[in-house]
Amino acid sequence: MRGIVRLGLQSAVDVMKAGGEPTRLRLIALLAASDLTVTDLTDILGQSQPRISRHLKLLGEAGLIDRYQEGAWAFFRLRQEGEAPALIRDLLRHVSKTDSIMIRDGERLAAVKRQRAERAQAYFSRNAAEWDELRRLHAADDNVDAAIVDLLGGRSIDALLDLGTGTGRILELLSALYRRAIGVDASRDMLAVARANLDRAGISKASVRHGDILNLPFDGQDFDLVTIHQVLHFFDEPEFAVREAARMLRPGGRLMIIDLAPHALDYLREDHAHVRLGFSHQFLSETLMRAGLDVEKVLDLHPSHTGEPGLTVTIWLARDPRLLIAAASEDAPQTLLAGRV
Structure with a gap:
């Protein structure tokens, strides 16, 4: 539990x-529930774009909100x-949920989320057949999900980073374990699907961002779990x-990587843009070690169907071996890092 x-x-x-102004407090309540654009906020609050932008600028200067760009x-x-x-969240807890203005804002926010979901569903429907074909080939999603949770051991996660988040599947799967999470993807269409899925699941402690996973827009050493789920086979040089x-x-x-074991389904290169036809235990284990990580577990999950070629899913779990050594003496309170350089 967080202290005072x-x-x-x-x-x-x-x-x-x-926060002590009605419009700004309404904005804070909305932005605590979802990632929103200025257009979304003007639709919900019924105020002009310049007015909303000015309030957002003040909230940003006070260090209360984050702004991130996604294309235009x-x-x-x-x-x-x-x-x-944290202080402003405490203030929000004292605002009545039966306040008529807050109820109306909530209803309009729900309408914005429904529009998002409809756009995302249209994209999902256009690509559903392709995704269903791939699911049919490899180990059942439920089995993979169960293995992911089991390997993580139920430990609480302070900060999760999901690279190539796609539909936000990992953000949903692990939502009971983490305090905050960010998903990154290069496809804006996929990000729309992920946002709609997070909205539907009522998960407000996770957000998604547009970005290149080879050049992430974050400071290093900020996450205690990073996941890469069915992404590396799209890279010619996954080591990077x-x-x-x-x-x-x-x-x-x-770091947890979920990807495909070596296979001979060459048509996946043309039909599904796969660059690599799976990864051996040795290749990815050596790649992880060269990145300064210790490999803890490797697990293969075989397809459940028989009689036709399938895809084995492999999960690698590795750990950063550095240790935090806190100086015991109050005269020397500095923290030392030992291990990986």
């Missing part, structure tokens, strides 16, 4: 000023980390993606 928020007097006043669109959300956002993922890990953090 401690801010300096002026910082506390600044946060209260930023800018998305906003309530920042998840920090004392200022593994190395970038390893850079994101905190000392002691874990």
Whole structure:
């Protein structure tokens, strides 16, 4: 459980000023529930774009919201980390859920989410046959999901990064375990599907971002679990993606890769843009070790059907071996890093 928020007097006043205006408090409540654009917010609040943009600027200057670009669109959300956002979340808890304005905002937010879901479903429907064909070939999704959860051991996850998040499947699967999560994908269409799925599941502690997993827009050492689910076979040089993922890990953090074992289904190159026809235990284990990680477990999940070629799914779980060594003496409170350079 989080302790009491401690801010300096002026910082506390600044946060209260930023949130202490009706429109801005409504914006904060909306951005605590979903990632939204200025257009979304103008539709919900019925106010002009310049007015909404000005309020968002003030909230950003107060350190309460994050802004991230996705093509021509800018998305906003309530920042998840920090004392200022924690204080404003505490304030939100004291706003009545039966307030008529907040109820109306919630209804309009639900309408925005429905529109998102309809657009995402249209894209999903256009590609459903292709995805269903691939699912038919490999181990059942339920078996893979169960193996992922089992290998993680039920440990709580402070911060999860899902690379190549696709439909947000991993963000949904592990939602009971993490405190916050970010999914990254290069496809804006897939991000729309992921947002719709997170909305449907009521998961507000996860967000998705457009980005290149070979050049991630985050500081390193910020996540205690990074996942790469059925992505590496699209890369000619997956080593670079593994190395970038390893850079994101905190000392002691874990990297989980779920991908295909070596196979001979060459048509997947043309029909489904697969660059690599699976990975051997040796290849990915050596790749992980070269990235400075210790391989802890490797698990194969074979297709359940018989009589036709199928795809085996392999899960690799590796750990950053560095240890945090906290100085015991109050006279030397610094923290030392030992292990991977």
